[in-house]
Amino acid sequence: MNLSKKQAVFESEVLTRFELFNSLFMTLPFYQVKHTGTLLPFFTTHCERGVAEKLNPEAIIESFFGQYEQYVGESDRIDLLFRIIQYIERQVVLFDAVEDAAFKKTGRSDEAGLLDSVFAETETNKELRSKLVDKLSDFSLRLVLTAHPTQFYPGPVLAIMTDLIEALKKNDIHNIHLLLQQLGKTPFMKKDKPTPVDEAVSLAWFLENVFYRVASAIQSKIDDEFDLPVDENKSLVELGFWPGGDRDGNPNVTVESTKRVALLLRTVLFRCYYRDFGTLKRRITFKGVEKYMDVLQDLIYENSFNPPENPENVKSVIIHNLKEIKRVLADYHDGLFVELVDDLLRKVRIFGCFFATLDLRQDSSILRKTHAYLREKYAGKLGEASDFEQLDERGKQATMKFEEYDLPVGDDAPPLVADTLEVIRHIGDIQRSGGERAAQRFIISNCQQASDILELMELFLWSGWQREALHIDFVPLFETVDDLHRAASVMEVLYTHAPYAAHLKRRGNKQTIMLGFSDSTKDGGYLMANWSIYKAKIELTAMAREYDVDLVFFDGRGGPPARGGGKTQRFYASMGKEIANDHIQLTIQGQTISSQYGSLDTAQYNIEQLLHAGITSHIEQRSGDTLSEENKKLFGYMAQVSHDQFLALRHDPLFLKYLERLSPLKFLSQINISSRPVKRNSDRELRLEDLRAISFVTSWSQLKQNIPGFYGVGTALEEAEKAGKWDQVKELYETSRMFQTIIDNCMMSMSKSNFELTSYIQHDEVFGDFWKKMRDEFERTTKYVLKLSGSKVLMQNYPVERESIAMREKIVLPLLIIQHYAIRKLQAGGLDEKESEVFSKLITRTIYGVVNAGRNLA
Known part of the structure; x- marks a missing residue:
């Protein structure tokens, strides 16, 4: 299906049908909903006009209410704003359902990239068929569901969406009408913050209703096509699970919640x-x-x-x-x-x-404290160096003995230390009841040195585990730009460390390494994050191959491109010969779970896309996927220019103040969607390094500025042109699918930006010049990515996605105006406690709808 035809189908099957059913929704007999539905189109148009005229949110809201005599009183105005928010929340659900129902018709599901296409391609080519069979015998895809705080729809709403999608597919007007009524009466908000177990229950909905069926259907397709030997301990599609196991920065996760x-x-x-x-x-x-x-x-x-x-x-x-x-x-x-x-x-x-492998994760600082606690408490028995903390890396490794003990947890153990030791013991119980795959990995966040992994290994051996039966994979997580730069040297120490090498051999010489996109973007900007991860993968692969280690990369990806999201399958299809790609493992988090894996059609499509990417990158790699040394130098040069530009913005004294004052950052902690705090070290004043990448990216997306997804890219391309490298940049974009995906995903981030929305800030005495600096980089990046891609508009080659984004942005514009209006009212001061509470609630309510509509904004 060509691009123009895809766009026409999308307009008829999605946009037109959405308008039709939205008009039906407006007439439903709810309390005051009909009146709200009548006013909403006028309010939306008024907001669009106000933004075009560069009015501030107060002027837009006040002038709208000035047209209606019945909204003279403040309480009546606030009541209408809340009803508008409730209405738009349900509009977003309706649009999601209509779009998902039309998924097979809009041309996305017939793109190359599904398993049937690779079966057909290899059917008459015996050599390729043989390569495919070899690949499938060892290949796997692991999707790991995480509990990061951007999954907003409660279970009842997800169930309504599922039924609504099926009714829309059949054009069952009666059931559609009933489901819209149910949707209108079903609460979206949770009164209490969820516990880790609550989060697990929410995500288990997707395991039960989607992945259980889809993973089996895909395995069946493979079984029908090939006569592969049955391996009871391996499957093509594997599932991982973090709620209840991920305790990094979340003191609410305990050994009891893990159980x-x-x-x-x-x-x-x-x-x-x-x-x-x-x-x-x-x-x-x-x-x-x-x-x-x-x-x-x-x-x-x-x-x-x-x-x-x-x-x-x-x-x-x-x-x-x-x-x-x-x-x-x-x-x-x-x-x-x-x-x-x-x-x-x-x-x-x-x-x-x-069902799904329960991963355990904890920060290296907590694991070090736990190791120190046992060293001090059992100093006489363990015989480790008393000055262990003062030793350098080599000294620490030399003094570690890796002897087996069964050391009880003392009553004097700090809570996080006690939890770490208790959960290490409980992993054995989980394996006994579910098998090794039930819980076989311990991930070390903020891993900075080899001793971080070795100390954890000793903790297991000191907690009753036997060396020969230590069925655990120790997974270092490298996140910041600096961590990524030294990752290969850390792993070389481990590969040459006799006790660890022996453990690795017992684990089939397979090493999993997790790489984090989110923190590296916050740390170094979009282009540097992508370059650092790409470079680290090359270096880590070379190191693993030197020591004959089977390397598995586990990518910590979020929803938006700034956190490793976007067209993820294209990254895996473009891995060249220098990068291990025998297995694909990635996190699926936030509203990406419901948007990409929320229905059987979308889940099967997205899983098959990832499988196709991993398989074809092995059997038919393109020459441009392995970058030449010249292209690596060019990529590195642009990444450094972009990095410098991003750091100049990040180190501006106004950077954090801008986010705190103008975005809903401080209100993210008030929305009852996660058991996890918005920032680490919540007992002290906010610092950028403490701010979680999710909160960082979400705040920019609520401002519709998406700085982490583009800032510095335009300057990097401009400087490359000035340096006479434009032809080489153009060739890199045309030949490297990886670089092309990075640029195309950058355009996706920019398509969800709208600097017009906040253009009134340019006149602000404090933040005016800061806003202009970001707006100028946005315009510069727009100019150069269009020039590089040969496009007239952003995402020109993805008309369906572009139309979808445009419609979603139109739906949520009133939410953004209300949100920024409420933020400014609070900033202006002069409100009593009750009024402050009302405006705070307005802000938190708008956050839900904006993120849900964006589908990969957080």
Whole structure:
């Protein structure tokens, strides 16, 4: 389907249908909704006109209310603003549903990049077919669901969306009408902050309703196409899970929440099995299967509805009985309904008794404190150097003995230290009930040196774990630009460290390394972050190959391009020969979970895109994907120019003040969507290094300035042109899919920016020049990315996405005006406590709708 036709289909199937059902929504018989629905189009038009005239939010709001006599009173005005927010929140849900329902019709799902296309390409080429089979035998994709605080829709709303999508596909007007009524009456807001277990329950909805079915369907497609050997401990699509295990900067995650989440995952999985087994039981009513069916009935029922506190790993028992049923069907009943058995058997092989691998994560500083606590408490027994903390890296490594102990946790242990030691012990219980894959990784955040990993390994050995049975992968997380620069040297120390090398050998010589996009962007800007990660991957791959280590990169990606999001599959398709790409692992977080994996169609499409990217990068790499030394120098040069430009902005004394005063940054902590604090070290005054990357990026996106996703790119391209390198830059863009994706994702960030919205700030005595500096870089970047891509408008080559973004920005413009109006009212002062509370609530309510509409803004 060509670009113009795609755009036409999108307009008819999405935009027109949205307007149709939105008009239906306006007439629903809710209290005062009809009146709000009548006023909203006028309010939206008024906001658009006010922004075009560069009016400030107060002028826009006040002039609108001046047209209506009934809104003289402040309470009436505030009431209408809240009703407008409620209405727009539901408009966003409706647009999401209409767009997802039309997913297969709008041309995205027929793009190259799905498994069927690679099957077709290799069908007549035996050499390529052989390469594909080899790749599939060792390849895997792991999607790790995280609990980062940008998942806004509660479970009931997600369920309504799912049903609404299906009704829209069938054009079932009656059900659509009923579901819109249900949507109008269903609360979007949570009264209380969620606990880590609450977050796990929310994300388990996607495991149960989407991933359970899609992962199995994709594995079935592979099984039908190829006769690959069955590996009970491996699957093509793997799932990971962070809620309840990720304790980095979140004191609310405890060993108790880890226990509860592990049991929750198992229970939800067995309920999925129980539903499938019910279908099996209705169909397989033949002689010879009774005893096997009875065993499965008792086993699955018990684990679904009356799970024991310390359950056993019964995967092999389930598989044995299913295989026996299959044997009886083949031998005596003509294989009748064997496909139902195969379906459940496939799911049990994929998900076992754990559903998703529960990752553990903690900051290196906490792990060091825990190591120090045990060293001091058991100094006589351990015999480690008393001056351990004063030793250099080499000295620390030399004094570590890696001996096995079972040291009890003392009552005097600080809470985070006690939690670390208790959860290290509990991982063994999780593995006993779910198998090794239930919890096999411990991620060390802010990993700066080899001793950070080695100390954690000693903590396990001091907590009752045996060296030969240490079924744990220690995963360093390198996040900042500096950490990324020294990552390879840290790993070389580990590969040459005898006790760690021996452990690695027992783990199949496979090392997982996590790389964080978010903090590196906050630290060094968009272009430098991408360059640093690319360069680190090359260096880490070279180091791993030198020591014959099978390297797996685990990418910590957020939703927006500034946090590693955007067209993610194109990054993996463009990895050249210098970068290990045998396995793809990445985090899926925030509203990206619901936007890309919230329905069966979108989930299957996005998973197949990632699988296709990993497979084809192996069997048919393009020459431009491996950068020449000249192109690396060029990329590095532009990254440094961009980095300098970004740091000049970041070090401006107004930088943090601007965010604190004009964005809703300080209100992010008031929205009840996450158990995790907005910033680290919450007991002290805000510092940029303490601010979480999610909050940092979200604040800029609410301002519609998206600084982390473009700032410095325009200057870098301009300087390259001045230096006579433009032709080389152009060639790099045309030949390197990786660099092209970086620029195209930058354009996505810019498409979600709107400096016109805040143009009134240019007249501000304090922040006027600062705003102009950012606006000028936006215009410079626009000029140069259009010139580089040969486009007339941003995202010209992605008309469907461009139209979608434009419509979403139109829907939420009133929310942004209300938000900035409320922020300015609070800044102006003179409000009593009750009034301040009302305006604060207005701000927090608008944040939800803006992020949900953007789909990858945080």
